[in-house]
Amino acid sequence: GNYQATRTDINAAWSDPVLLPGKYGSENQSPSTKLYRHDIQLTTSGDLYLWESQDGVTKNNILLYGKKNGSGWDPPVAIAGTHGDNSRGETQLWVSRDETKLIFNRRGADANTTLKYFSRVNITDAWSSETNVPLNGFADSAGLSVWGEPTFTSSESFMLFIRFDTSVGSWPCDIMYAEGNFIDGYGPPVKLN
Numbered sequence: 001g002n003y004q005a006t007r008t009d010i011n012a013a014w015s016d017p018v019l020l021p022g023k024y025g026s027e028n029q030s031p032s033t034k035l036y037r038h039d040i041q042l043t044t045s046g047d048l049y050l051w052e053s054q055d056g057v058t059k060n061n062i063l064l065y066g067k068k069n070g071s072g073w074d075p076p077v078a079i080a081g082t083h084g085d086n087s088r089g090e091t092q093l094w095v096s097r098d099e100t101k102l103i104f105n106r107r108g109a110d111a112n113t114t115l116k117y118f119s120r121v122n123i124t125d126a127w128s129s130e131t132n133v134p135l136n137g138f139a140d141s142a143g144l145s146v147w148g149e150p151t152f153t154s155s156e157s158f159m160l161f162i163r164f165d166t167s168v169g170s171w172p173c174d175i176m177y178a179e180g181n182f183i184d185g186y187g188p189p190v191k192l193n
Contacts, residue, residue, distance in 0.1 A: 001026030002040050002050075023076055024048060024066065037064070037076075041095055045123065048073055049095045049102070061089025063104055081118065081127055090116075092148050096156065099123045101182060103133070103150060111146045111166075113138075117182050134185025135178075142167040147176070159186045 002025055003017035019025040020040070029036050040050040046068030054060035064076035079102070082090050093104040102118040115135060118127035138145040140163070147163040159178050164171045175193045180186035 001029060002037060021072055024050070024073060039092060041093070043095055043099055044097055045099060047099070048076070049079075049093055050076065051091050051093055051104075052076075053089070053091075061091050061107070063090050063093050063102075079118075079127065081130060092150060094150055094152060096152075097154070101156075102127060103152070103182065105148060105150065110144065113145050113147050115150065115186075119182075133182055135187050136185060137188030138163065138178075140165045140167055146171070157181060160192075161189075163189065 002020045004020055005014040005017045007014050023037065024040065034054070036053045037050050038053065040048055042048055048066035048068075050064050050066070052062050052064055054062065063079040063082040065079050066073035066076045082104070089107050091105050091107060093102060095102050100120050100122065104116055106114045106116055108114075115133040116130045117133055118130060120127050135145065138147060140146070142165075144166045146166050147161050150159055150161045152159050157179060159180065161176055161178075162173045163176050164173045174191045176189040176191055178186040178189040
């Protein structure tokens with residue numbers, strides 16, 4: 001399930017975690033259903049963005065959106081223009097502070113990762129069609145680009161992420177960062193850990 005903790009200010013202690021309501025919390029999520037909802041992002045408008053793994057692995061993943069509704073949220077719906085199927089899945093989304101950029105990963109059957117983004121002029125507009133973000137030097141020595149958890153600085157000129165090395169049996173990972181932007185792309189990445 002997914003939980004929320006709050007605090008009154010940056011110096012205060014966090015509250016005890018509270019399970020989010022309905023499908024945002026634990027509804028229908030379990031090893032038996034192989035359905036999980038991940039990486040919930042609360043935006044400044046109060047809306048929620050997240051992704052759902054419908055088979056518990058890396059396929060049939062979809063991006064979801066929940067509109068703020070009073071003290072809760074409307075049921076999550078798929079974000080228009082995204083969809084999962086048996087050969088790919090969309091995961092690990094990130095939404096800009098003003099909600100005009102939505103960045104996400106698309107994974108192929110081999111776990112290879114492509115960075116995509118949608119944009120819009122303002123929050124009431126529909127998202128644009130997906131666009132690939134160019135990446136330079138993200139592949140490991142085996143030629144695969146298996147990485148995840150993209151997050152961006154407030155200037156959006158640096159991307160932080162985790163990259164896996166598929167040339168080693170246990171797929172060790174490194175914390176990386178890359179300079180760039182959504183239009184021109186990011187890379188080459190620099191190892192932080």
